[in-house]
Amino acid sequence: GAVVSQHPSRVICKSGTSVKIECRSLDFQATTMFWYRQFPKQSLMLMATSNEGSKATYEQGVEKDKFLINHASLTLSTLTVTSAHPEDSSFYICSASPHLAAITDTQYFGPGTRLTVL
Amino acid sequence: GNSVTQMEGPVTLSEEAFLTINCTYTATGYPSLFWYVQYPGEGLQLLLKATKADDKGSNKGFEATYRKETTSFHLEKGSVQVSDSAVYFCALGGGSSNTGKLIFGQGTTLQVKP
Numbered sequence: 001g002a003v004v005s006q007h008p009s010r011v012i013c014k015s016g017t018s019v020k021i022e023c024r025s026l027d028f029q030a031t032t033m034f035w036y037r038q039f040p041k042q043s044l045m046l047m048a049t050s051n052e053g054s055k056a057t058y059e060q061g062v063e064k065d066k067f068l069i070n071h072a073s074l075t076l077s078t079l080t081v082t083s084a085h086p087e088d089s090s091f092y093i094c095s096a097s098p099h100l101a102a103i104t105d106t107q108y109f110g111p112g113t114r115l116t117v118l
Numbered sequence: 119g120n121s122v123t124q125m126e127g128p129v130t131l132s133e134e135a136f137l138t139i140n141c142t143y144t145a146t147g148y149p150s151l152f153w154y155v156q157y158p159g160e161g162l163q164l165l166l167k168a169t170k171a172d173d174k175g176s177n178k179g180f181e182a183t184y185r186k187e188t189t190s191f192h193l194e195k196g197s198v199q200v201s202d203s204a205v206y207f208c209a210l211g212g213g214s215s216n217t218g219k220l221i222f223g224q225g226t227t228l229q230v231k232p
Contacts, residue, residue, distance in 0.1 A: 004161060032218060043122070043207070043222040044162075093161070097218070105150050105212030107220060109161035 003027055004096050006110035013084055014118055021079045021113045023094030029074040030096035034107060035067075038091040050077055051100070084117045091115075120145045124208050124223035131198055131230050139193040139226045141182075141208035150212035151175075151184050151191040152220070156205045165193075169212070198230045 003026040013019050023033060032051055036044040048064075050056035050071035058064045066088075068080040077096075081088055091114050095107040125140040143151065150169045154162040166175030171186035180195045191208060205227050211220040 006161075034218075034220075041224065043224040044220075046219055046221075049218060095162075100218070105152075105167070105218070105220070106164075109154075109163070111159065111161040 002108040004030075004094065004108045004110040006092075006094055006113050008113060009111065010114045010116075012116045012118065015085050016083055018080055018082045019084055019115060021081075021092055021094075021115070023077045023079070023096070023110050025075050025096045025108070028096075028098050028108075030077070030098065031074065031100055032097045033071055033077040034095045034097075035069060035077075035079050036093040036095070038093060038112070044093060047079075081115065084115070086117045089115055089117045120149065120210060120221050122208050122210055122221055122223040124206075124226050126224075126226070128227040128229055131228070133200055133230055133232050134197045135230075137193070137195040137198045137202075137228065139206055139208075139228070141191045141193065141223060143189050143191065143208075143210050145189075145210055149210040151182070152209040152211070153180070153182055153191070153193050154207040154209060154222075156207065156225075158204070162207060165206070198228070200230045200232055203228055203230045 005024045007022045035047045038044045047062045048056040048058045052074050056069040071077040093112040095109045121144045152167045153165040155165045156162045166177040168175040168184035174183045182193045205225045207225045208223040209220045
């Protein structure tokens with residue numbers, strides 16, 4: 001149980017285009033979803049936290065207009081990288097929790113999406 | 119602010135060797151501490167956790183003890199197997215000042231050779 005999927009697993013796009021990454025909880029309702037970014041040989045950096053039906057809370061330094069997060073249902077969150085540039089190339093990982101963020105330390109992670117911007 | 123530091127990898131061991139991956143942290147309040155494992159091509163999985171000082175988390179032969187006096191949470195296993203080859207992440211979060219956020223170390227790659 002507690003499986004989280006991401007799609008696509010890899011995406012290559014041209015500079016200036018937008019890319020959408022999906023994160024789905026397959027067997028539970030995800031009250032809270034988190035989006036992380038991971039650079040090679042570095043730790044996961046939290047980008048934003050979202051609760052179903054409300055606006056995402058972005059971490060300091062993360063451009064909310066560039067990284068659009070939508071958590072429209074209890075099983076799906078999307079991250080859209082708008083007008084992508086080579087410096088946005090990274091590994092994006094989502095996680096989901098059946099509980100509100102403030103009352104749990106449980107997160108189930110997706111396998112990640114490798115974004116390469118040419 | 120809160121932070122986690124892990125020993126740099128990769129760590130290469132022979133099967134049945136003893137494993138230690140060091141993890142130290144800086145935190146305000148009383149966080150919980152975690153070890154996550156990421157097998158090739160898969161998402162992070164919770165390996166073990168400890169929620170207060172002197173707690174020992176254990177799972178699949180791995181152990182880690184929450185040491186407040188040394189601000190450490192080192193991961194150990196007495197006899198590693200080839201199937202333990204993965205990336206291991208130490209993290210902190212939750213606890214008395216829970217915001218739901220996890221702060222990760224940079225990960226340590228373990229390769230176990232037969």
